[in-house]
Amino acid sequence: MERINQVWEKAIPVSEEEIISLVREFDTPLLVISKEKLLHNYRAFQEFFPGIEIFYAVKANPHPLVIRTLKEAGSSFDVASLQEIELVLSHGVPPERMIFANTIKRKKGLRYARETGVDLMTYDNEEELKKIALIYPEARLLVRIKTPSNGARANLSYKFGAEPDMAPELLFQAQRMGLKPIGISFHVGSPCLNVDNYLYSLQKVREIIEKVTGEIPISIIDIGGGFPLDIYGEGEEGSLEVFSRAIVPHLQQFLGEGYRVIAEPGRVIVGSAAFLVTKVIGKALRSGVRWYYLDDGIYGTFSAIPFDKATFSFFPLRESKEEFPAVLAGPTCDSLDVVAENVLLPPLELDDLIVVPDIGAYSWASATNFNGFERAQVVMI
Ligand SMILES: Cc1ncc(COP(=O)(O)O)c(C=O)c1O
Incomplete structure (x- = not known):
């Protein structure tokens, strides 16, 4: 937890409460740029x-x-x-x-x-x-x-x-x-x-x-x-x-x-001036592995993964003593739309929020609206 706190403090310039209130106002997926x-x-x-x-x-x-x-x-x-x-x-x-x-x-x-x-x-x-x-x-x-x-x-x-x-x-x-x-x-x-x-x-x-x-x-x-x-x-x-x-x-x-x-x-x-807030919109157990489906994926802000070969850290706004390896997938119908595998996460529920720091560069810029999903909204704080 301490490691997470340190990373959070370095990478995310606002508190959890502020993130929740931003999501209440703007919904997700939300790219938050810190001026x-x-x-x-x-x-x-x-x-x-x-x-x-x-x-x-x-x-x-x-x-x-x-x-x-x-x-x-x-x-x-x-x-x-x-x-x-x-x-x-x-x-x-x-x-x-x-x-x-x-x-x-x-x-x-x-x-x-x-x-x-x-x-x-x-x-x-x-x-x-x-x-x-x-x-x-x-x-x-x-x-x-x-x-x-x-x-x-x-x-x-x-x-x-x-x-x-x-x-x-x-x-x-x-x-x-x-x-x-x-x-x-x-x-x-x-x-x-x-x-x-x-x-x-x-x-x-x-x-x-x-x-x-x-x-x-x-x-x-x-x-x-x-x-x-x-x-x-x-x-x-x-x-x-x-x-x-x-x-x-x-x-x-x-x-x-x-x-x-x-x-x-x-x-x-x-790059480090923005973080993403994405929401769990679906979950499934596939061959014994937990899958969480997010409202942003590789056709969206995570386009940085295929195009920029980027990797990211994921911080769920839910704490638990237990963590399990999970797959994070995007919202489109394409099987390629997998954001990360083997991510250690607590058991998540629908509508849980995940915060992704250091995602300001070559991410939103190359996002599409494939399958009709709109690009993440952007706000500056
Ligand atoms: C011509 C040119 N200049 C500058 C940049 C920016 O590079 P970076 O984001 O690594 O600073 C790029 C990136 O593709 C580029 O092609």
Whole structure:
């Protein structure tokens, strides 16, 4: 119980009574975003990476309340599509506070970026340069390089990124086409649990700059996202604090030489800022195993499980001395919709509530309304 209390205190910023009253007001499934935690994470990033401009990765959680809060805190935004540009603009964010950080852009996305003035963007291949030359030749371009993704759950250099050796030529090519190459970007994978990925990438950035010096005026270095969920401490999986100690000295060198250094954190800003409250809507004993059916599943907020390979902790608001291994399943008719197996839980009843912390990133964002089940309602406290 003490362990549970400690985890609860760290991860869930409200009491059980407050959760029950939120559910009375809003029903479940309910994604509760703590404004205080969101701002705390944002400020911790600023503190641990001084001088680096934050472009929050909208894809991690595009809820309007998140965008509005971060805009007010002074954040800029990493957008990946026409719709994300539209969303961020609708909150009054000026176009110069955005980077179109998708190396493969739809033509209509590019046209919209030109119409609205979102002129900073990434690319990693020649075909993209041709598209940009045709639609938005005034855009300022960052070449994105492939990096090692060792230890990251999602390898973001599989589908994206030019070989670092090819980057100088891609920069020269942009210049020959009359475009404006001005920077270098990378993404080390998400979440990245190996700080060496950043250090290797920064070394590659340095080498590329040396190769183009005097010909291409590199002014922006974009270190992407991938930062771990934990902010403090020496945890096995790394923390922002540990990453900062290793990475900042290298970044200070770039800053000292007058480069503008930007980052695109998503998970570390919003991941621990939200918890889910879901309800038991059914129960069964199948082959001697307890099954509890929840009103949220892998087609909903738990889409983080298939898409982000995430795992979660489950805190029922019911106490008991006895605990049994159980299966937690979602509400849809699909057999794939199983949230977790072998979870130790007290015997639960219909309408019991389960609280799931650290579920703010890549969860609600990728939820669907498959089978007609609506996405979890979102509230900010
Ligand atoms: C281009 C880009 N930037 C930033 C991010 C955010 O990464 P993270 O949430 O790991 O910080 C992603 C995640 O997919 C991405 O693709």
